Amino acid sequence: MKKHLIAVPYYVWAVVFIAVPLLMIGYCAFTDASGAFTLENIQQITKYWPVMLRSLLYAAVATACCLVIGYLLAYCMAQQSERTKTVLMILLMLPMWISFVLRTQAMQDLLDLVQNWLKAAGIDLQVRNNALAVVLGLIYNYLPFMVLPIYTSLEKLDKRVIEAAEDLGANRFNVFRKVILPLTMPGVGSGIIMVFVPTISTFVVSEKLGGAKFNLIGNVIQEQFLQVYNPNVGAAISLVMLVLILFILIIFSFLDDETKEGLL
Amino acid sequence: MNSKRITAILAILALLLMCMGGCKKYQPNEVVYVYNWGEYIDEEVNELFEQETGIKVVYKIYDNNESMYAVVKNAPGTYDVVFPSDYMVGRMIAEEMLEPINFDNVPNFQYIMEKFKHMDYDPGNLYSVPYTWGTVGLLYNTSIVTETPTSWNALWSEEYKDQILMYNNSRDTIGIALLKNNCSLNTTSEAELRVATADLIKQKSLLQAYVSDDIFSKMESGSAALCPVYSGDAISMISENPDLAYTVPAEGTNRFVDCICIMKDAPNKEAAEKYINFLCRQDIAERNREFTAYSTPQQQVYDALPDEIRNDPIAYPDDSSISKTEVYTNLPQETLELYNSLWNDLKNS
Structure with missing residues (x-):
């Protein structure tokens, strides 16, 4: 019982800042401006399917890119000496010391610069104010969230397991596929969740780097609350997103268990 | 070690003294809560008000009418003074969110030009005091756009591809397309x-x-060539980059009046009226005019301006240009919903 008590500060926190807001969202989603029960807000969601699909697509692409880049980086980092590890870790974390919005603003200016270089080099590729810029921004902002959990699970990996696999005649590819990858799956799983969930609901990146030319679902929610002032519809879209993300995470964890078992 | 401790104790004592000094100066009821646009006041004015009246100013900022509306709608009784624009004044009056101002307590209202009193959004002039006004025009970079654009159609020209900016809000952006087509800015026609x-x-x-x-950095740096802009912002940007120029296209444009109002559940209405009266005092109004670069609705302030500002067609267009402008009105609910759905279509296209 005593052990239970030390978590009380968190319980208070969770009730005030998680449970209560969730209940408020649920309440707003199913009521109209006068407070009467309605399903109309939820039905409005059909208008926003294309936006939702686009958000899903961008988040998926950004997460996949983060996974490939992040795994390779984490793998390299884990091979280095302690000293190099520290340096690489600081380099990775350095941008995180700056506020998210500032970083995104800086990215906008950086892309301007890159655009000028491309133009000077005669390459006709748009890297500003389009989908590519948004995905680049998402990768830039969320890569550390992918690298850290994978790196941690690689660090925890018992080197003797790898040696055993090598002794038993597995080549490097098979060691990776049959030993390292399955054992780091928990890191990969939490990395994917930590990147996918925030990227799907972003609104700063699409506004700053996408030139606000198309909305992601985060922009629609923000507009409902702050532009057209229809908090009920805003809450309904948030609720649908919440359920959708939960659903995806459940499917994912199910697949993850399967793959883990299959590979082990 | 010891001397450090003494310094720390002294510092804490000094802080306590400062707090006590602060407590003595301000009675709890002598606070005015002000909610204004960003960069829309010379903040020293707030300090002057505190010194002169002993009323503390708690000052918060917002970046557009709609987000201000969302905040005050959700939290009545938080603010005393707000600065909505014309159409938003109309909407807030219609929704009974504003408190009538007792103009006996705002004698400086007499300095407001007659043409800014009894506007369509507040016909009885019970709820609002004009603060600034201006027009929407075209800002262009003369090193890229060499001929003065005469029509809103310039924002549709192929030759400035990737160098054109538009506002990220539905009312202004759809409004510009309406102007281009010679329609009223307040049209409710779905077609x-x-x-x-x-x-x-x-x-x-x-x-x-x-x-x-972002309009400031993009236009001042020259990374964009052409955009619609509020006249006051145009003046600020031209002073940063002399290559920029401002023009009002022939089809006419929007004229806006940003107002000062008191919230219905204002915690301290009397302080709010004192604050509004202070902002309307000639010297204070002039400071804010100079800081914001927006046009003043105050006769005395205007009369005292040097000729080059008074004759600046950006800030003070002549009557014939004014006659071609239209002030936004509060649109009916179904038109607001149509705006929202059209904006969604635009962003999904």
């Missing part, structure tokens, strides 16, 4: 609004971005 949106969808491939505050 006209749909044609305007179709034009904006065509324009989208030519745009660099939809912007709000």
